[in-house]
Structures are given as C-alpha cells and as structure tokens.
Amino acid sequence: MISSAPHPFTIANYRYLWFSRLASMFALYAMMLILGWQAYNLARESMGVSASAGILGLLGLLQFVPLFILTPLVGWVADHMDRRWIARIVLAAQALIALALGLLTATGGITLWTIYIIAVLLGICRAFLGPAISSLAPNLVPKASLPRAIALSTIAWQVGVIAGPGMAGPLYKVDAALPYFVCAGLYSLATLAMCMIGPVPRPEADKTRGPLQQVSDGMAYVWTNKLVLGAITLDLLVMFLAGATAMIPVFAKDILNAGEIGLSLLAASPAVGAVIVALIFPSPRSARMSATACSWPWRCSVSARSALASAPISTCRWPVSASAAPPTCSASMSAVR
Numbered sequence: 001m002i003s004s005a006p007h008p009f010t011i012a013n014y015r016y017l018w019f020s021r022l023a024s025m026f027a028l029y030a031m032m033l034i035l036g037w038q039a040y041n042l043a044r045e046s047m048g049v050s051a052s053a054g055i056l057g058l059l060g061l062l063q064f065v066p067l068f069i070l071t072p073l074v075g076w077v078a079d080h081m082d083r084r085w086i087a088r089i090v091l092a093a094q095a096l097i098a099l100a101l102g103l104l105t106a107t108g109g110i111t112l113w114t115i116y117i118i119a120v121l122l123g124i125c126r127a128f129l130g131p132a133i134s135s136l137a138p139n140l141v142p143k144a145s146l147p148r149a150i151a152l153s154t155i156a157w158q159v160g161v162i163a164g165p166g167m168a169g170p171l172y173k174v175d176a177a178l179p180y181f182v183c184a185g186l187y188s189l190a191t192l193a194m195c196m197i198g199p200v201p202r203p204e205a206d207k208t209r210g211p212l213q214q215v216s217d218g219m220a221y222v223w224t225n226k227l228v229l230g231a232i233t234l235d236l237l238v239m240f241l242a243g244a245t246a247m248i249p250v251f252a253k254d255i256l257n258a259g260e261i262g263l264s265l266l267a268a269s270p271a272v273g274a275v276i277v278a279l280i281f282p283s284p285r286s287a288r289m290s291a292t293a294c295s296w297p298w299r300c301s302v303s304a305r306s307a308l309a310s311a312p313i314s315t316c317r318w319p320v321s322a323s324a325a326p327p328t329c330s331a332s333m334s335a336v337r
Contacts, residue, residue, distance in 0.1 A: 005144035008152055013197045014140045018156055020193035021133060024091060025160020027186035030168035031098055032122075033248075033267050034179045035059070037172065037260070038105070039115045040249040053250050055112065060246050062116055063123035070127040072215045078131040086132035088194045090125045095187035097121055102180030139200050161271035169264030245270060 008014045039059055043052035078086060097118060104110040141149045171179040222228055245267070252263035 005142060005148065008141050008145050008149040011141055011145075013200070014137065014149060016193045016196040017133070017136055017140060018152055020087070020091070020190040021153060022156040022160060023186045023190040023193065024094070024129075025157050026164045026167075027094070027098065027183040027190070028126075029160055029164030029267075030171075030179055030186075031101070031183045033165045033168045033263065034172055035101070035115060035118065036246065037249045037252075037263055038110065038176070039112060040253060042110070042112050042115070044253070049250065049254050053247060056246050056249060059115065059119050062119040063126070066120055066123035067127045070124065072218075074127050075131050075218075076214060077128065078135055082200075083132040083136050084194060084197050084200060086128055087136070088191055090129040090132070091187055091191040091194060094122070094125050094129075095184050095191060097125070098180050098184035098187055102177045102184060105180060106175075106177035136197075136200065140197075158271055158275060162268045162275070165267035166264050168267075169260035169262075173260040 009018070036056055036059060039055055040052050043055040047055070101110070101118060104114060137149050137153060138146060167182070168179045171182060222232070248266045249263065252258045252260075252266055256262055256266075258266070
C-alpha cells in the first residue's frame, strides 16, 4: 500500500533531487521559450513569416540531432559513472550557457548563428541529463515509495512547464536579457541542490562486455520486445505531433499580435490543460487505475531508451541501474524529443 510507505519528502536526498528538478524545469522551459522568441524576432528582421517559421524548426532540429546521436552513449555513461556528478556537470554547464546568453543579449551580440550553436549545446546537455536524473530517484527511495516519488517528480515537471514560460514573457518585457540571468540563477540553485545529495548505492557495472557490444545487445532487446518497441513508437508519434508548439512565437507575434505576455500564456496553456484534466479524476481509485494503466508503458518506453546503451534490461525487476529505472512520464517525453 502506498499509504504505509514513507513519504519521499522525508528522505533528504530525494528532497534535494526534487528541488533540483523543479528549478531546472523552470529554467529549461523559460529559456527555450525565450530562445525561440529571440530567434524568430531576429529572423523576421530580414525574412518573411514562412522563412522565419522555418528557423524555429531548424532550432528544434539542432537540439534533436545531438540527442539522437548520443542516445547509445548516454545510458551507458549513466550506468558506469556517478550519476550525481553527471547531473552536476550538466546543470552547471546549462547555468553557464544561460549566463552567456544573458550577456550576449545585454551587449547586443546575439545572432542567429549564436543561437544555433547554443541549441546544439543544449541538446547535448539534455541528452546526458535525462538518464542521469531519471535513474536517480529509484535509488533514493524505498520501492514502496516509488509511485509517490514519480508523482511528485511529475508535479515538479508540470509546474516548470507552466511557470517557466509564464515568467519568461513578462521578464523579457522588462529586459531582454533578464530571463537568461534568472535561468542562470535557477540552474545554479539546481546544481547546488544536486551537490547536496549524498552517496547513492550503485550496481556493479558490467565489465565483461565492451560498450559497442552492450549497445548492440540493447538494440536487439528493443527490437525483440514488442511491448517496449510499441511504447517507444507510440511516444515518438505523440512527440512528433506535439512539436507544433514550437510555432507559438509565430502566432504570438504575427497572427495574434499578443507580444511577450501572450507568448507566455500560449506556451503555458497546454500544461494548464493537462492539470485541468488531472483534476477531473481526483478520487484515489481513479488515480490508482490511471497509474496502473499508464506506469508500465511509460517505464518500458524510457527503459528501452537506456537499453540502447546498456542491455539486457528487465522491466519486471526492481530497477537498480539507469538501464532499468522507471523514471517519470516527463522524462520519457524528453527522451523522445
């Protein structure tokens, strides 16, 4: 029973992880929104609406390519290195990226090519951060507390999706560089919280096979396990359709003429809708039914992503490695992005 398990917030290491995730989600979604808005405005200075919209698509592609290329590597790294240090290094790097964007914007040195480079760097950071953070939670809380820990992690993500874009537009309206400086501060806090996490039990890494052999075994596992393959395929299709939100700057500037405030409202609206739907099913029985129906496909989806880098994995055992950890639904969507 979930009610008899210790609350995750009674565990100090999990509290630090949750706060780090909350602060980083705030910063991530705020920075990504302003980065797209800034790129679109720069493009509109010399291009039409269609060409400028294409710039937004290119921006998303530049983040996806390193994520796609590095997928076979990042899960293996998460299994063979201290995940806390992976997260600390990546969060610190994102803080420096946000600070650099703020300084470039404040001095007028920001260009489309600068934004392209930043997009690639952010894609690399997100590729390494996802498996490292998502595989930490199962090692920080008892097995009986994991469903509640996953729910709290999802709440942190949803709050970031809503509040991050919600604060980005008004801050940009005050000063174009201000959102980036705020994001740099949030990433710094996330890094500090991650540094507060104590030693985490780690499984013995498989040293009998080389990285390439493990990658090959992982791909074979995904292909032969139809449940995992189906979950990944479904998630991928959903994310392709969800990519339409990248066009929000086009609507805010040239269709609705809503400015920065309207940009924030448009960007936060999908997450607000998700929260409203969640409130429609408030009873514990409905929550248990939803969790039972949704948790395993999501777990399989993200486990399979890590399986590309470290195999074999098992979704039927208590997870002890990044390859088998059942992270939150938000981590699954980030992986597919």
